[in-house]
Amino acid sequence: MPARDLALLVEAAKAAGEVVAPFWRHAPEHWDKPDAQGPVSEADLAVDACLRDILLSARPDYGWISEESVDERDGAAERNRSFIIDPIDGTRSFLEGARTFAHSLAIAENGRIIAGVVFLPMHDRMFQAAKGGGAFLNETPLRAGAHMGMDGADILAARPTLAAENWDTPAPAANRHYRASLAYRMALVAQGRFDAMITLRPTWFWDIAAGTLIAEEAGAEVRNAFGDHVDFADTDPRAAGIVVANPTLRADIHARLSPTGLSSRLAIQ
Known part of the structure; x- marks a missing residue:
């Protein structure tokens, strides 16, 4: 089917x-x-x-x-x-x-x-x-890239995402890039042209649904900003941010994100 x-x-x-x-x-x-x-x-x-x-x-x-x-x-x-x-x-x-x-x-x-x-x-x-x-x-x-950690990674993100207050450690030394379409950003990670994409704001399901499967089938992991899977059956059609990367890099991103900063930034009303 x-x-x-x-x-x-x-x-x-x-x-x-x-x-x-x-x-x-x-x-x-x-x-x-x-x-x-x-x-x-x-x-x-x-x-x-x-x-x-x-x-x-x-x-x-x-x-x-x-x-x-x-x-x-x-x-x-x-x-x-x-x-x-x-x-x-x-x-x-x-x-x-x-x-x-x-x-x-x-x-x-x-x-x-x-x-x-x-x-x-x-x-x-x-x-x-x-x-x-x-x-x-x-x-x-498609196959996602294999970059192992945030430092030196090519990451698709809005400028505020890499601000120091979002990270427990000093802001990562990543190379920031930007594309307007969230779905396209996820597809570019699946293609291996970029190592990761991160957004730290409430994110509508329709922006990320297709990109989620494309990235996962290319070997990447997709989680919300707190490290949880997105449940697309939720009655509130928004995810608490989104992180897309190969498993090792995705784990490094979540290990370095600040829970305090996320809780205030991602409060969904």
């Missing part, structure tokens, strides 16, 4: 790329969401509608969790399998005309991801994974 579900996600992601293309660099209408949740555009909504039509037509018994729409069908909360969708991950970058936005599509079964796709339509890069089947970029197998 994961392989068939993955094929469906790949098909839907390609369709999403066709929907988004006419909006890219053509000044789509956009506005800010309430509570400082960032921008949303007419392109986000068009892609969401496209994905919802394709995916729920094919799997009407699956639940629906999306950044841009809610599942109002009877019994939605009790479904064992659910789509977890970010129509455009990196909307702000999309609106600025950057190429590194992504469509992030995943399927969760009883809280664990069994199929996931991160598609960058402007680069034609399809990161994909099915549970137990490995991770791929288009047809190329």
Whole structure:
């Protein structure tokens, strides 16, 4: 079943790329969401509608969790399998005309991801994974890097992440890099282009669901900032931060993070 579900996600992601293309660099209408949740555009909504039509037509018994729409069908909360969708991950970058936005599509079964796709339509890069089947970029197998510790590691993170107050030891001597899309950051770690990604803020499931499986199938570990697995069946669709790296590096990151700093930074209201 994961392989068939993955094929469906790949098909839907390609369709999403066709929907988004006419909006890219053509000044789509956009506005800010309430509570400082960032921008949303007419392109986000068009892609969401496209994905919802394709995916729920094919799997009407699956639940629906999306950044841009809610599942109002009877019994939605009790479904064992659910789509977890970010129509455009990196909307702000999309609106600025950057190429590194992504469509992030995943399927969760009883809280664990069994199929996931991160598609960058402007680069034609399809990161994909099915549970137990490995991770791929288009047809190329992915393998996470083998860097052993934080010092000297290439880490995808926002600037405040490596600030001294977040770490029990002096701030790690890592090389910081940044990409706007969380899903793409996770895929880049799976590809081995970067050693780790870290975010120390509450993180929506739709930003990380697909990337979680892709990274895990490439040999990385994915945990929240406290070192726990993310339960994608939780009624609050947010993780307490996220850390992605090979097992040795991931353990070093968690050994050096400050519990005191995390508790204040990651309080989820």
